[in-house]
Amino acid sequence: MTESLKALIEACRQGQADYQDLVDRVPYARFLGIELRVQGEELTFILPKNPENIGNPTLPALHGGAVAGFMEQAAIIFILLEMGEPKVPKTIDFTIDYLRAGLFRDTYAECRITRLGRRIANVHISAWQKRREEPITIARAHFLLSEENN
Amino acid sequence: MTDSKIPYTRMDVCNRSLETVKHSRNLGMEVLSAEEEGVRVRLPWREDLVGNPDTGVLHGGAIFAMMDQAGGMANSCRLYPNFEITPTIDFRVDHLHAPTPGKAVVCHASCYRLTDHVTFVRLTTWEEGKEDGEPVATGLATYTRMKIDKNGRVVS
Numbered sequence: 001m002t003e004s005l006k007a008l009i010e011a012c013r014q015g016q017a018d019y020q021d022l023v024d025r026v027p028y029a030r031f032l033g034i035e036l037r038v039q040g041e042e043l044t045f046i047l048p049k050n051p052e053n054i055g056n057p058t059l060p061a062l063h064g065g066a067v068a069g070f071m072e073q074a075a076i077i078f079i080l081l082e083m084g085e086p087k088v089p090k091t092i093d094f095t096i097d098y099l100r101a102g103l104f105r106d107t108y109a110e111c112r113i114t115r116l117g118r119r120i121a122n123v124h125i126s127a128w129q130k131r132r133e134e135p136i137t138i139a140r141a142h143f144l145l146s147e148e149n150n
Numbered sequence: 151m152t153d154s155k156i157p158y159t160r161m162d163v164c165n166r167s168l169e170t171v172k173h174s175r176n177l178g179m180e181v182l183s184a185e186e187e188g189v190r191v192r193l194p195w196r197e198d199l200v201g202n203p204d205t206g207v208l209h210g211g212a213i214f215a216m217m218d219q220a221g222g223m224a225n226s227c228r229l230y231p232n233f234e235i236t237p238t239i240d241f242r243v244d245h246l247h248a249p250t251p252g253k254a255v256v257c258h259a260s261c262y263r264l265t266d267h268v269t270f271v272r273l274t275t276w277e278e279g280k281e282d283g284e285p286v287a288t289g290l291a292t293y294t295r296m297k298i299d300k301n302g303r304v305v306s
Contacts, residue, residue: 069212
């Protein structure tokens with residue numbers, strides 16, 4: 001199964017498969033409706049505005065949990081593409097700051113790996129709607145990459 | 151004011167908030183109990199909430215979304231019988247171990263400190279039926295208090 005994931009990533013790099021397939025193999029990512037935009041080797045993750053992801057009907061605003069799940073999934077795919085031997089990273093912890101209300105509109109996320117170790121990845125994720133400089137949420141997360149004792 | 155004079159219970163408040171929050175309803179969340187000291191909320195295992203298709207384990211994001219919602223309800227239970235909106239300031243979740251595929255999870259959320267402007271919430275999530283054992287996740291969060299009037303408008 002891991003082999004098929006590795007083959008898919010290789011096919012994406014060769015242009016023989018769509019990076020979106022990496023998102024779509026994850027049921028919860030489809031549940032949220034996550035999309036991926038690739039420019040060269042740069043990835044932007046998109047959570048298109050979707051009434052199913054609304055948390056506050058009066059504003060209306062997106063559910064904070066949907067935004068968090070979107071950011072966590074963005075980080076997982078981002079790390080996968082950085083790994084030599086791709087294996088789905090396991091979330092150790094996820095910490096999010098809500099800075100502004102996530103309005104009912106498209107949301108974008110980008111990831112930055114602070115450190116990619118053999119076992120642990122430290123990642124920073126930022127999500128915005130209007131402008132990249134005005135994030136609605138920022139998150140810091142740690143992922144377990146390998147459980148092998150080496 | 152005694153509880154018997156209030157025409158709605160904490161359970162009513164929590165169920166009403168679930169009814170209005172579409173995304174939480176979509177997750178299949180269910181309120182099991184709602185007391186002053188905290189709420190108990192259930193998230194089913196469902197195929198469309200899986201994070202790793204090779205293992206069938208629930209996505210951390212689905213567990214997070216359920217816990218964030220549970221924290222909001224813990225605030226409502228503490229603030230009862232008053233209504234306030236409590237947007238999340240900060241939320242941390244630790245995933246201690248993966249829940250078994252096919253098993254629902256249950257979260258207990260408790261607002262352990264209430265100040266004029268901020269609420270502090272602790273959360274623990276177990277696999278359903280293993281509530282006496284090791285949690286699958288723990289959480290710690292802060293929320294800000296926004297008082298609302300009868301028309302649902304924010305007053306402070």
